Amino acid sequence: MRAAAQYARRMKYLLAIDGTPEALGALAHTLALARAGLPLELVLANVQQPASLYEVVVAHDPDVLARLAIEAATHALDTAEALVREAGLPCTREVAVGQPGPMLVELAEDHGCDAIVLGATQGPVVHGVLQNSTRPVLLVPPSPESTELSAAVPDA
DSSP: OOGGGGOSSOEEEEEEOOSSHHHHHHHHHHHHHHHTTOOEEEEEEEEEOOOOHHHHHHHOOHHHHHHHHHHHHHHHHHHHHHHHHHTTOOEEEEEEESOHHHHHHHHHHHTTOSEEEEETTOTHHHHHHHHHOSSOEEEEOOOHHHHHHHHHSTTO
């Protein structure tokens, strides 16, 4: 029996996408799972930290800070979404503002995700997710495949 035949429905995974090589490594691993037969649907999530007091004072315009945050999130998500679409997987995108760990857990709950996938070296984000999640969390260590993928992506 093929691996895909074991599953009655697609598994839904939330991936933390911040544009780092570690996040792209987690994406590469997830795409490899799909190629191996795991039926997947992905939620690509980018969480922007709230503006610091210094940023608010220097920028003088909260709209400028919000626009810059959205632009940063969009750039990271565009790259990931292109790779997911190329692999033929369904996906949605989410941009949120808050503390990344707890916010990723909240997004996973809101979307009914089965698991959360992170690059293992995404530091405090990993800690925040592990502290708050009741869902399985897959930590993907750096690998040659992730290095190749991030080298192939401009500005990664």
